[in-house]
Amino acid sequence: IQTSDIKNTVREIVNSTPVLDIHTHLFPPAFGDLSLWGIDQILTYHYLVAEVFQYPGVTYDQFWSASITEQADWIWDQLFVERSPLSEACRGVITTLNSLGLDAHQKDLKSLRGWFAEQEPNQFLDRCMELAGVSHIGMTNSPFDETERSFWENGVEVDNRFIAALRLDPLLLDWINASQQLRDLGYDVETDLRMLSVREGTVNEVRRFLNEWADKINAKYVMVSLPPDFQFPSEEPSSHLLIEAVLPFCEARNLPFAMMMGVRRQVNPQLRLAGDGVERSDLTPLRHFCERHPKNKFMVTALSQENQQELCVLTSKFANLHVFGCWWFMNTPSLMEDMTRMRLELLGPSFTMQHSDARIIDQLIYKWKHTREVLIKVLLDKYADLGKAGWTPQRAEIERDVQALLGGAFMEFCRADEPASGDDSVPYGVRNL
Numbered sequence: 273i274q275t276s277d278i279k280n281t282v283r284e285i286v287n288s289t290p291v292l293d294i295h296t297h298l299f300p301p302a303f304g305d306l307s308l309w310g311i312d313q314i315l316t317y318h319y320l321v322a323e324v325f326q327y328p329g330v331t332y333d334q335f336w337s338a339s340i341t342e343q344a345d346w347i348w349d350q351l352f353v354e355r356s357p358l359s360e361a362c363r364g365v366i367t368t369l370n371s372l373g374l375d376a377h378q379k380d381l382k383s384l385r386g387w388f389a390e391q392e393p394n395q396f397l398d399r400c401m402e403l404a405g406v407s408h409i410g411m412t413n414s415p416f417d418e419t420e421r422s423f424w425e426n427g428v429e430v431d432n433r434f435i436a437a438l439r440l441d442p443l444l445l446d447w448i449n450a451s452q453q454l455r456d457l458g459y460d461v462e463t464d465l466r467m468l469s470v471r472e473g474t475v476n477e478v479r480r481f482l483n484e485w486a487d488k489i490n491a492k493y494v495m496v497s498l499p500p501d502f503q504f505p506s507e508e509p510s511s512h513l514l515i516e517a518v519l520p521f522c523e524a525r526n527l528p529f530a531m532m533m534g535v536r537r538q539v540n541p542q543l544r545l546a547g548d549g550v551e552r553s554d555l556t557p558l559r560h561f562c563e564r565h566p567k568n569k570f571m572v573t574a575l576s577q578e579n580q581q582e583l584c585v586l587t588s589k590f591a592n593l594h595v596f597g598c599w600w601f602m603n604t605p606s607l608m609e610d611m612t613r614m615r616l617e618l619l620g621p622s623f624t625m626q627h628s629d630a631r632i633i634d635q636l637i638y639k640w641k642h643t644r645e646v647l648i649k650v651l652l653d654k655y656a657d658l659g660k661a662g663w664t665p666q667r668a669e670i671e672r673d674v675q676a677l678l679g680g681a682f683m684e685f686c687r688a689d690e691p692a693s694g695d696d697s698v699p700y701g702v703r704n705l
């Protein structure tokens with residue numbers, strides 16, 4: 273390609289490459305009320321709840337005792353009428369509405385509600401996925417969540433564009449309660465894991481639980497979010513469970529174990545879901561995982577900006593570590609741009625640039641539109657630098673790079689060293705990626 277055409281080519285390719293969105297909190301409509309969409313849901317997104325409490329006017333009690341419609345009214349008034357929607361989460365609402373052909377600037381919440389009320393959930397999902405250019409959606413699936421569990425137990429039919437991930441936060445971070453829950457579910461586990469002789473039976477039962485649930489949901493990877501001071505290995509139940517149950521299970525089934533590091537839960541419990549914070553993580557445990565468990569595959573994302581460079585360097589030392597996404601507080605354009613640039617500079621196109629973390633189906637639209645804007649900017653700079661160095665990319669090369677960053681590198685990582693099964697089942701069924 274001519275240097276002058278690169279701009280258009282990169283833009284066109286980034287905008288048209290389908291995304292495998294590896295981590296969201298979305299569910300297909302078959303999951304009933306767990307499948308969130310619509311104007312009141314997007315306005316009460318927890319990022320916006322945290323933002324609205326920057327301004328006086330309602331107490332926590334007043335807010336939480338109000339209906340979702342009233343909460344949405346308040347957020348709309350404070351963040352979109354009384355002030356300009358300059359934050360990333362607010363801009364996201366505007367991008368989303370606009371892409372759906374709605375005029376947010378009219379400030380007419382009533383007619384927006386009317387439009388959403390006419391949508392049919394399955395068609396709306398298709399439309400959002402199409403507008404976002406998302407081909408596959410990674411869910412967050414927790415057998416510890418009663419509501420979700422009952423859908424799986426009743427044999428819910430899962431839309432094959434949705435990919436399951438087995439989420440294990442309670443198991444690894446709250447063993448006292450998790451062990452009780454496991455007993456309630458019929459697994460013969462002990463809470464006290466200090467004695468090896470007692471632990472053996474428990475570990476076997478935990479492995480049975482993991483295998484049964486991985487089968488039930490068809491999990492493609494296993495995941496956990498970790499506090500900044502998480503240690504591994506340690507004397508905590510988490511280490512026993514990881515070393516003796518979770519990691520051997522992941523290895524046997526060739527499932528990556530994903531860690532989301534650096535969340536300090538409930539810094540302000542009054543904010544409920546919006547009340548979590550961030551702190552810089554100690555990444556030493558991550559090095560220990562990669563070193564001591566070379567047959568396991570690890571994936572990682574970090575919440576703190578200060579961790580990002582160290583994380584890239586660590587990733588470059590271990591082939592069994594895959595870095596992904598600009599998570600939550602990092603999913604903001606200026607930080608995403610820096611991170612993506614740095615990752616490309618240190619790692620080349622071997623990482624997963626982003627996951628949306630969408631909780632509401634409509635959000636796929638803005639999360640991916642904004643991400644693509646950043647990716648275009650960064651890639652144009654990087655190809656320009658390469659041009660100066662004497663290498664002009666071909667169209668197919670740009671396509672290959674973009675595909676890798678938007679899901680292809682993750683798939684390659686998942687497939688690596690897969691035991692030859694002969695059944696040619698392509699994970700996630702995304703042959704065109």
Ligand code: RAT
Pocket residue numbers: 297412497532545600629631
């Ligand atoms: O991004 C979010 O919506 C957070 O609330 C968390 O769910 C986080 O992404 C997580 O997966 O723990």
Ligand code: ZN
Pocket residue numbers: 295296297412629
């Ligand atoms: Zn998440």
